[in-house]
Amino acid sequence: MSTEDIPSNTAARQYLSRFSKEQLLAWRTAPLDRPASAADRGIDLPMPFGWFVISYSDELKAGEVKPLRYFNRELALWRGEDGTPRMVDAYCRHLGAHMGHAGRVQGNDLECPFHAWQYNGKGEVTKIPYAKVIPPQAKRSCVKPWRLVERNRFIWAWYHPENIEPTFEVEALPEAASPEWSDYEKHEWLVYGPLQNMAENGVDAAHFRYIHGTASLPNYDVKFEGIRRVASVAAKMPTPRGDVDGAISYGTVGAGQAWTRFTGICETLMVAGITPIAPDCTHVRFAFTQLKSAIDGPSAGVARAMVKDICRQLDQDKVVWDRQRYTHDALLCDGDGPISAFRKYYRQFYAELPQDEGTPVANRSFVRKAN
Numbered sequence: 001m002s003t004e005d006i007p008s009n010t011a012a013r014q015y016l017s018r019f020s021k022e023q024l025l026a027w028r029t030a031p032l033d034r035p036a037s038a039a040d041r042g043i044d045l046p047m048p049f050g051w052f053v054i055s056y057s058d059e060l061k062a063g064e065v066k067p068l069r070y071f072n073r074e075l076a077l078w079r080g081e082d083g084t085p086r087m088v089d090a091y092c093r094h095l096g097a098h099m100g101h102a103g104r105v106q107g108n109d110l111e112c113p114f115h116a117w118q119y120n121g122k123g124e125v126t127k128i129p130y131a132k133v134i135p136p137q138a139k140r141s142c143v144k145p146w147r148l149v150e151r152n153r154f155i156w157a158w159y160h161p162e163n164i165e166p167t168f169e170v171e172a173l174p175e176a177a178s179p180e181w182s183d184y185e186k187h188e189w190l191v192y193g194p195l196q197n198m199a200e201n202g203v204d205a206a207h208f209r210y211i212h213g214t215a216s217l218p219n220y221d222v223k224f225e226g227i228r229r230v231a232s233v234a235a236k237m238p239t240p241r242g243d244v245d246g247a248i249s250y251g252t253v254g255a256g257q258a259w260t261r262f263t264g265i266c267e268t269l270m271v272a273g274i275t276p277i278a279p280d281c282t283h284v285r286f287a288f289t290q291l292k293s294a295i296d297g298p299s300a301g302v303a304r305a306m307v308k309d310i311c312r313q314l315d316q317d318k319v320v321w322d323r324q325r326y327t328h329d330a331l332l333c334d335g336d337g338p339i340s341a342f343r344k345y346y347r348q349f350y351a352e353l354p355q356d357e358g359t360p361v362a363n364r365s366f367v368r369k370a371n
Contacts, residue, residue, distance in 0.1 A: 010213045012316035024315065028189045032322060035192060038280040041325045045194050045279065047071060048349035049160040050254030051170045053273025053285060056186070057153050060085060065110065067100025071159050072278050075146075076100035080108030085155050086121030087146040093117075093125070093138065121145060152176040152271055153184060153287070156256075161351050168227055171253050175269040175289055182295055184271075184287040187311050191282045192322040195255060195274060196346055198282060201317055202231070202250070205337035211316050222338055224345040227254050255349040266294045266303040270310060286311065 019027060038044075054068060060079045067090060068075040074090035076099040088110065090100045097114035104111050109118040109126050118127040123141035128134055147158040151170045158166045175181045191198060201207065203222055208214045222231040232249035250260040256275065262268040273285035288307050295303045332339055347353060 012319045047276045048255035050256040051156045052256035052275040055155045063105045181289045187286045189284040267291045
């Protein structure tokens with residue numbers, strides 16, 4: 001490869017260069033200007049099932065209620081006096097008030113702001129203060145309750161369109177529970193596209209040069225292991241004292257759990273919370289934790305630069321993702337990376353697929369086996 005083949009200033013970099021720091025932060029979560037519809041962009045993929053981040057643990061205090069919108073649904077999340085997070089569909093079964101707005105916690109239950117009906121975490125009405133008798137049907141949940149798990153400093157919700165019980169767990173990351181690692185440094189984006197487009201990016205080798213301006217294509221081995229996807233790449237990392245041998249490894253479990261470990265210069269863990277809001281809108285959280293001994297020492301500047309560079313790469317990807325069309329019958333070439341293999345792997349996380357994507361045999365056998 002000649003040096004002329006390496007883009008010194010990619011189109012994405014040039015697009016982002018017009019923003020100030022403050023404008024860039026606002027752009028990350030701003031609505032699109034004149035967006036095309038999901039249909040116009042070929043986005044007919046259903047939302048994948050699995051465990052998805054709905055909040056940081058430290059952003060939901062005991063007695064606090066939050067309105068959320070994920071999985072194309074309005075939701076109300078709260079933390080009871082016992083410290084346990086709970087979530088229900090947001091609209092009160094009585095007269096439809098949104099309980100995430102102005103609802104309040106009573107003990108471990110959620111009180112509707114309209115007529116003070118109270119709900120437990122199963123969606124069952126536990127109290128109507130002005131009624132002598134709670135209607136029998138109100139004592140029963142009309143849908144299966146949301147399953148929540150608190151792990152890795154996040155609150156996770158299990159989503160499945162058919163409301164089946166969880167078929168796998170949230171992976172515990174030891175760094176997130178260690179006092180030797182720092183508090184999370186948090187960054188977030190709204191990406192106007194389906195989660196699959198983002199996940200597919202990780203196996204798209206060619207884009208690293210033409211979006212991110214890397215001097216060479218990454219040479220890594222991606223492995224698909226059931227519901228897991230793992231990869232690692234050895235890398236020479238530049239420092240003022242010369243190149244240092246390092247490594248980047250990432251793992252995913254299901255469609256919603258992803259993390260990346262960086263070793264060599266500054267030990268860093270990035271946990272990605274990637275949660276569908278709608279078929280064409282995804283909430284992205286990047287949470288970085290690093291060894292306290294590193295960020296307080298001589299490598300502190302390198303640690304900050306590493307986080308900044310990773311976020312810059314997500315910005316560059318978002319430039320494309322926000323307007324990208326999903327192409328079922330993508331025309332691929334030999335330098336694209338294992339995109340076809342990735343799509344076959346990813347099908348197992350759909351309960352249903354569009355007709356032209358094929359029968360999700362892997363998904364159906366996976367669900368039956370797990371139950």
